[in-house]
Amino acid sequence: MINTDVSACCVARHLGALTLDRMLEAVAVVSAQPVSNVLQLDLEPEEAQQYINNPPFAEPELAGRTNILPLIRYDDPRFRSAEAGPTLGHYWRNGEEIQDPENYQEEVYEAAQFHGQSGRGDYAYGYRTPESAKVEDRAGSGDVQGSYVYKNNNDQLVKVRYWADSQGFHQEDNLPKVELKPAEETPEVRAARLEHERAWQLARAASLLAPLPQEYQAAASELQGAVVAAPAQYPVVAARAQVPVVAAPAQNPVVAARAQDPQPRKGKAYQQQYYTTTTTTTTEEPEPTGPPRGFFYSFTYPVSVIVPKEGAASSQDPANLANLAARTS
Numbered sequence: 001m002i003n004t005d006v007s008a009c010c011v012a013r014h015l016g017a018l019t020l021d022r023m024l025e026a027v028a029v030v031s032a033q034p035v036s037n038v039l040q041l042d043l044e045p046e047e048a049q050q051y052i053n054n055p056p057f058a059e060p061e062l063a064g065r066t067n068i069l070p071l072i073r074y075d076d077p078r079f080r081s082a083e084a085g086p087t088l089g090h091y092w093r094n095g096e097e098i099q100d101p102e103n104y105q106e107e108v109y110e111a112a113q114f115h116g117q118s119g120r121g122d123y124a125y126g127y128r129t130p131e132s133a134k135v136e137d138r139a140g141s142g143d144v145q146g147s148y149v150y151k152n153n154n155d156q157l158v159k160v161r162y163w164a165d166s167q168g169f170h171q172e173d174n175l176p177k178v179e180l181k182p183a184e185e186t187p188e189v190r191a192a193r194l195e196h197e198r199a200w201q202l203a204r205a206a207s208l209l210a211p212l213p214q215e216y217q218a219a220a221s222e223l224q225g226a227v228v229a230a231p232a233q234y235p236v237v238a239a240r241a242q243v244p245v246v247a248a249p250a251q252n253p254v255v256a257a258r259a260q261d262p263q264p265r266k267g268k269a270y271q272q273q274y275y276t277t278t279t280t281t282t283t284e285e286p287e288p289t290g291p292p293r294g295f296f297y298s299f300t301y302p303v304s305v306i307v308p309k310e311g312a313a314s315s316q317d318p319a320n321l322a323n324l325a326a327r328t329s
Helices: 004-017 020-032 045-053 187-209 262-281 318-328
Strands: 038-043 065-070 104-117 123-128 132-138 144-151 157-165 168-173 294-308
Touching: 038 045, 045 104, 045 294
Parallel strands: none
Antiparallel strands: 038 294, 065 104, 104 123, 104 294, 123 132, 132 144, 144 157, 157 168
């Protein structure tokens, strides 16, 4: 148990040794540190706008590494379940459990994200992780601007800045630029094209020297003289007069239903009541309306990345195996 009196005396003795300038400097440094975790809901638009105008970070930067930890498996004598974390001494990479943890290490990074909206169309959000980061904001006028960075497959950092306004979408980046050039013909393609053009010119010249075909004469295609019907192959016999068909009298006379039948009325009333009730229960409630409200949140949290140790080759890392084979060949 801590003796509060002794602790207070120690603190007072330590503070007394500090000069007034040092104390003011310490207070200024502490007050200048941004609050890492913020959660503000149901804000006035003006109050939310203040958070949006002062985000935790305005430029995208990758999360910084804060620690490097060894991988301690569940069967290691150093394993302690209280310090094992959610994986309980099991580690995976590329979908398989790591069997040689001595060739890997756990890198811990401080990730962050924030998001805020004023309720009037303005917003700002951003995040940073070990592999990528991004920030974006939108003004009430509708203009959007933002930027993001990420590592590509060659472990190079790609930076992109973009904005959208009344003139459209714009982007700037550090990606390699491709110079557009007209298509160049290979010798084979050029020879085939010239041969096709020569054949086309020959066919055109031949068609110009050929006689013109006779014009179409519509009268020549019409039949000349009277048209005589062909004789019938079989004699046509006049059909006999059909005997009129008289409907047989009904054996059981059908009695019309009475106009006033209580059962149909009951069924109709039940159907009306059923459908009316169903329609009433499925009616959607109108969305709530009211003055605009905003929110803002900002959080930092640790994330871990399992990577091979420098110079170590693992049976579960194809890239390391390929490099090892290239060095030994």
